[in-house]
Amino acid sequence: MNMYDNIPIALQAYVERYILPRYSNFDPAHRQPHIRAVIDESLHLAALNHADPFLAYTIAAYHDLGLVEGRERHHLVSAQILLADTTLRNWFSPQQIALMAQAIEDHRASSSHEPRSLYGKIVAEADRQIEPTDIVRRTIQYGLAHYPQLPLEGHWQRTLDHLHEKYGRQGYLKLWFPQSRNATGLENLRLLIDNTPRLRHLFLRLYNLETSTVTPATKDDLDGIMQLIENSRQIMRRSGNHSQWVNGYPSPQTILDDIAREQYYIIRQHSRLVGSFAFIRGEEPTYKEIHGGSWSDPDQPYATIHRLASAPSVSGIGNLCLDWCKQQISHLRADTHEDNPIVRHILEHNGFTYRGTIHLADGSPRRAYQWSSADDEQNPA
Numbered sequence: 260m261n262m263y264d265n266i267p268i269a270l271q272a273y274v275e276r277y278i279l280p281r282y283s284n285f286d287p288a289h290r291q292p293h294i295r296a297v298i299d300e301s302l303h304l305a306a307l308n309h310a311d312p313f314l315a316y317t318i319a320a321y322h323d324l325g326l327v328e329g330r331e332r333h334h335l336v337s338a339q340i341l342l343a344d345t346t347l348r349n350w351f352s353p354q355q356i357a358l359m360a361q362a363i364e365d366h367r368a369s370s371s372h373e374p375r376s377l378y379g380k381i382v383a384e385a386d387r388q389i390e391p392t393d394i395v396r397r398t399i400q401y402g403l404a405h406y407p408q409l410p411l412e413g414h415w416q417r418t419l420d421h422l423h424e425k426y427g428r429q430g431y432l433k434l435w436f437p438q439s440r441n442a443t444g445l446e447n448l449r450l451l452i453d454n455t456p457r458l459r460h461l462f463l464r465l466y467n468l469e470t471s472t473v474t475p476a477t478k479d480d481l482d483g484i485m486q487l488i489e490n491s492r493q494i495m496r497r498s499g500n501h502s503q504w505v506n507g508y509p510s511p512q513t514i515l516d517d518i519a520r521e522q523y524y525i526i527r528q529h530s531r532l533v534g535s536f537a538f539i540r541g542e543e544p545t546y547k548e549i550h551g552g553s554w555s556d557p558d559q560p561y562a563t564i565h566r567l568a569s570a571p572s573v574s575g576i577g578n579l580c581l582d583w584c585k586q587q588i589s590h591l592r593a594d595t596h597e598d599n600p601i602v603r604h605i606l607e608h609n610g611f612t613y614r615g616t617i618h619l620a621d622g623s624p625r626r627a628y629q630w631s632s633a634d635d636e637q638n639p640a
Contacts, residue, residue, distance in 0.1 A: 286404035288397035300385035389444030552615025577605035594625035
């Protein structure tokens with residue numbers, strides 16, 4: 260049975276049309292994806308605890324509306340919004356409405372008292388959504404939205420302080436249901452918090468992703484792109500790779516052709532050009548034959564990543580590029596030179612697997628890699 264089967268269609272329609280859209284203007288950590296996830300988990304916990312899904316659904320839908328007046332009192336304001344919504348009287352008694360408002364008041368993780376009802380515990384637990392990467396991302400998103408003046412290190416310290424204060428082994432967050440999905444997630448998050456270098460690495464990766472934009476390149480970007488390419492060529496030479504990007508490749512005309520085909524992209528951080536790459540959907544002719552191995556998904560549509568370049572003073576651009584590409588399609592391929600340990604490391608670190616050797620049009624061999632979304636699901640970071 261679908262979890263929503265017990266929720267009146269008219270109520271669902273009302274929530275979808277008039278309630279959930281209100282979240283669209285909040286910070287990224289509290290928009291509709293978060294609310295829908297809280298609703299789903301509330302219904303899951305309600306089923307496990309023989310609670311009324313009708314109430315659990317509505318509480319979850321309203322629980323963060325009070326953010327319209329700021330974070331500090333949002334739980335109280337959310338309850339007031341629910342109490343003032345006379346349309347809910349079509350489905351709920353005054354006693355049920357009061358119970359739902361009380362549950363919303365009690366959902367905040369920093370509350371000084373235990374939720375006063377089962378429904379308060381359900382929405383409080385569902386609101387946690389403890390997946391380590393998502394928690395760090397949401398913390399960064401909130402910081403960027405509310406403290407835009409902070410420099411990178413300021414956001415790092417704020418993230419570190421918040422994670423320790425709320426989720427650390429002495430943190431104030433409490434879980435109410437040992438059978439919820441959060442117990443394992445909280446332990447994994449605490450292990451991450453305890454490992455500062457690993458946490459710092461994840462923070463930088465997510466911070467770069469949140470503060471960067473990826474857009475199609477234009478002809479006006481050509482000079483900047485060629486400078487990035489020259490910078491990357493010099494890095495190759497310093498690392499011992501003297502065989503890749505030779506004889507003027509990739510040339511300005513190659514990049515202009517990519518731009519004309521709408522398959523070349525640039526990465527900016529705070530308006531500064533820091534990276535560029537080709538993202539090409541469809542079959543790559545040089546990948547039709549592969550030696551010493553095989554593609555594991557030969558019949559799946561894929562995109563290929565070529566001509567990745569970055570500014571020398573900015574770290575993590577390769578990771579950011581691959582993160583963006585993964586959001587566009589479920590299967591990716593790439594190749595690189597045997598003597599390019601930097602790109603090989605980036606690909607392997609991001610879940611790409613070596614599949615064999617392909618040959619370019621001039622016969623030069625390249626190490627071939629592939630990634631699929633299924634690989635990430637089986638091997639989460």
